[in-house]
Amino acid sequence: MVRMKGQFMLLSAVIVGLTVMTVGSVVSGIQNTEFSPEDSTTDAVYLENEAEKVTEGGPPTRLDRENFRKLVSNTQYSSEVDYWNEENCFNVTLTRPSERIEMTCIN
Amino acid sequence: MVKGLGYALEAMMASVIVFLFIFGAVEVTDPEQDWNDYQRQVAAEDLTYTMKESGKLNSFLKRGETGTLQNTMALISDRDMEVSGAVSNLPISQIDIGFFTVPDKRVDQNIVQVGSGDRCNGDLQEVEEFSETGEIYRTDGDLEDDYGVRLYFANTNPTGVEDAEASTGFDSLWVDNGTECQFASNDGPHYLDQIFYWGDNNTEQASNYYEFNEIDTGGGESRFYRGSQAYNISKVLDMEINGIRTSTHVDMTDFEEMSNEDYSLLIFPERDSLPQIDSNYDQLISHLVSNPVLLLMDPQEDDIDINPLLDDAGLSWIDTSYQSSYTGGEVPASFSSERKSLDLRTLYTGLNASPSFTMVAPGKTVSNTTDHLESSNMLYSPSLSYNLSDWNNQVDSMSSHSNPETSCNAFEGTANFHDYGDVDVLNVGLGPDCPSDWETRGLIIDFEGDGYSDNELFLNGERVIVENRQYAIDLSYQSGSDSYSDDSVEFIALGQDNVELMPNTASFDGFDGNRVAMLGYQKPYSLDQRKLVSSVIYWLVKDEVRFEGREDPDAVSTSVLGGINERVYMPYEVNLRWSE
Numbered sequence: 001m002v003r004m005k006g007q008f009m010l011l012s013a014v015i016v017g018l019t020v021m022t023v024g025s026v027v028s029g030i031q032n033t034e035f036s037p038e039d040s041t042t043d044a045v046y047l048e049n050e051a052e053k054v055t056e057g058g059p060p061t062r063l064d065r066e067n068f069r070k071l072v073s074n075t076q077y078s079s080e081v082d083y084w085n086e087e088n089c090f091n092v093t094l095t096r097p098s099e100r101i102e103m104t105c106i107n
Numbered sequence: 108m109v110k111g112l113g114y115a116l117e118a119m120m121a122s123v124i125v126f127l128f129i130f131g132a133v134e135v136t137d138p139e140q141d142w143n144d145y146q147r148q149v150a151a152e153d154l155t156y157t158m159k160e161s162g163k164l165n166s167f168l169k170r171g172e173t174g175t176l177q178n179t180m181a182l183i184s185d186r187d188m189e190v191s192g193a194v195s196n197l198p199i200s201q202i203d204i205g206f207f208t209v210p211d212k213r214v215d216q217n218i219v220q221v222g223s224g225d226r227c228n229g230d231l232q233e234v235e236e237f238s239e240t241g242e243i244y245r246t247d248g249d250l251e252d253d254y255g256v257r258l259y260f261a262n263t264n265p266t267g268v269e270d271a272e273a274s275t276g277f278d279s280l281w282v283d284n285g286t287e288c289q290f291a292s293n294d295g296p297h298y299l300d301q302i303f304y305w306g307d308n309n310t311e312q313a314s315n316y317y318e319f320n321e322i323d324t325g326g327g328e329s330r331f332y333r334g335s336q337a338y339n340i341s342k343v344l345d346m347e348i349n350g351i352r353t354s355t356h357v358d359m360t361d362f363e364e365m366s367n368e369d370y371s372l373l374i375f376p377e378r379d380s381l382p383q384i385d386s387n388y389d390q391l392i393s394h395l396v397s398n399p400v401l402l403l404m405d406p407q408e409d410d411i412d413i414n415p416l417l418d419d420a421g422l423s424w425i426d427t428s429y430q431s432s433y434t435g436g437e438v439p440a441s442f443s444s445e446r447k448s449l450d451l452r453t454l455y456t457g458l459n460a461s462p463s464f465t466m467v468a469p470g471k472t473v474s475n476t477t478d479h480l481e482s483s484n485m486l487y488s489p490s491l492s493y494n495l496s497d498w499n500n501q502v503d504s505m506s507s508h509s510n511p512e513t514s515c516n517a518f519e520g521t522a523n524f525h526d527y528g529d530v531d532v533l534n535v536g537l538g539p540d541c542p543s544d545w546e547t548r549g550l551i552i553d554f555e556g557d558g559y560s561d562n563e564l565f566l567n568g569e570r571v572i573v574e575n576r577q578y579a580i581d582l583s584y585q586s587g588s589d590s591y592s593d594d595s596v597e598f599i600a601l602g603q604d605n606v607e608l609m610p611n612t613a614s615f616d617g618f619d620g621n622r623v624a625m626l627g628y629q630k631p632y633s634l635d636q637r638k639l640v641s642s643v644i645y646w647l648v649k650d651e652v653r654f655e656g657r658e659d660p661d662a663v664s665t666s667v668l669g670g671i672n673e674r675v676y677m678p679y680e681v682n683l684r685w686s687e
Contacts (some may be wrong), residue, residue, distance in 0.1 A: 005676075007118075009119070009121075009122065009549070010114070010117075010118050010121045010122070012122075013118070013121055013122035016122075026381045042152060042155075042156065042597065042665070043668060045156070046667060046668040046669065047668060048670060049159075050669060050670050050678070051181065053670060053672050053676070054670070054672065054676050057672075060676065061455060061675075063449060063452060063456065063675060063676075064672075064675065064676040065679065066424075066444075066449050067449070067453060067670070067675070067678050068670075068676060068678065069667075070196075070446070070449075070678050071668055071670060071678035074195075074668060074678070074680045101462035
C-alpha cells in the first residue's frame, strides 16, 4: 500500500512537471510572437507617405510611377501597384503567405 | 513504518529531480528583459520614423552624410543607441575613377632649372613663397610653344609631412599662360595627380587639360597625361544629381598605377585601349572581379574576337547593314521600359539632362544576352535599325523528292544560312488529303547531312536558331509570283533590330565579374552626352553604401522606405541595425 502511494506521488510529480513544461513553452511562444512590432505597419505607413510625395505635385511622370513601383517591390511582400489616373493615387496590394494588406487610393 | 517513510522520501527525491530537470530544460526568460527588448524595438522604430518624416534623413542622404545620421540617432536616443546599416539605390558612395590614358596621350617634356638668363629669373615670388628648397624648374619642350605657356615647378611639400618622399620631391607646378611671370590663384600651385588647364587665350578651353603625372629633376624630364575628356566628364560628376551631392574623384591612370590604386571604376577611352587591356588582362580581371569597367570606344568587328575582355564579356558584332545610309556619328537615343534602363534614365534625369538627346553608336557591337544574336534595348536608337533582312534566306524552285514518310508531295532544296553555309531542307505536304496549302505543309532541316528521317518537323511560323541567329520559317513564301507554290520556303531573320547604344553585361566567360558597359566614343562629348556618361558611371558602381557603428549591432533592426523627389522620384531603402 505504501509502495503504491510512493509510486502515485512519483507519477504526480511527472505530470506536474510536464504541465509546467507545456505552460513554459506556451509562455515563451507568446513572448516571441506578441512582443515584436509588426513590420507591415511601418512599411504601409512609409508607402503611404511616399505615395503622397510622388503625387503631391500633380500626376507623376511614367518614370516616377515606375520608381514608386520599384520602392514597393523593396518590401518583403509580393506586391501589386496600380496608378489610378482619375484620382491621382495608387492602389497597392501587399501579400505574403499569412498576410494581405490592401491600400486603396493612397496619395 | 520506516519502510513507508523510505518510499515517501524516494518519491520526494524523484519529484525534486523532475522539477530540477524541468527548470533546467525550459528557458524561462526574464519578463523585464523581454519588455526592454520590446521597448527598444519600438524606440528604434519611432526614432527611425521620426528621422524620416522630419526630413532629416533625406537631408543627410542628399549630402551623403551617413556619419551624421549615426551621430543624430545616438544623440536623440537618451540611451545612446547606435546604428549600423546600409543605404541602397542612391549614388552617395565615394567613387574613385581610374581614367586610363592611352600611350599617345602620355606626354614627356624636358625641364631645366631656372637660372640667370631666364626671362623670369628673380621674378617668381609667387612660386618662391611656396618652394621649400628655393630651386625652381621650368618646361623646355615643344608643348610650351604649342600652348603659348611655360610651366614652373617647385618642391612645396604640400602635406607638410616630414618624410623623404614628401620633402624631397618636386610636387607642384604653376602655369605662366602668357602673363610673363605673374600668376593668378588659378595658375597654381597644381599638385601631382591633379588636372590643370594648359593653354592661353588662343588655345581651345575644352581640350587642353593635363594631369601632372611625374617629374624627374635629375633626369630633366616631366610627364603629363592628357585628360581633357576626363576633366570635362568630372565637371558633370561634380554636379548634384537630383539634389544629391555626390563624391567622385577622377585620376588619369595606367596599368602600372592601377597596381597601386584601388579604383571603384575603370574607364578605358578609345579603341587604342584594347591592346593595353590585352597585354594586362590578368590585372584587369582582378579589378573586374569586384568593380565595374566602362569602355568609351568604337571597336571594329575583329576586336570583338581578338580582345579577351570583349570576347569574355560575350559582346558580339551584328554584321549586317543599316536600314538607312548611316555611316557613323550621332543618332537619336532613347531609354526603354526595362528596369535597368529606367534606373539609368532616373540618374540621367536627375542630372537635369535633356530627354531628347543623341549618342554615337559603338560600331555594331551588341550585348548579345539572348540565345541568339540581337541587340539589347537598354539604351538604343529609335530611328536607326540593323537590316536583319540581309540574313533572310529564300529557297525556291525546289526539286521533287520522294518521301516514304508521307503520301503527299515533297520538295528538296538547299538553304544557305549566313555564317553557317548550305543545309538541305525538305518541304513536305501533310494530312490525308494533301491539300495544296502552305498551312498543311511542314519543313525538315537536315543539319547533320544524314537524311531527313531523324530530324524534327517544323510547321509554318515556327522558329529555328542557326549559328546564333533566330529565323522564322515562312512556308507561305511566294517566289516572285502572285500564286503560291509548294516548292519554296523562306527563313526570316528575327530579333531586336534597333541599334544598341550601350552594350553591357554582368556575365563573363570563365570568371565571376562585376559589370562592363560600352558607349561610343566622341571627342568632345556634348553636355547631355557627358551627363549620360556620368549616369552610366553611377549606374555601374554598386549603389549600396554601408556604415558601421563602434558596437556590434544586436537583434533590433529597422528599415526605411523612402525617396528623394526633386527632378525625378528616386526611391531608396535604408536598413538599420541598432546596438546599445
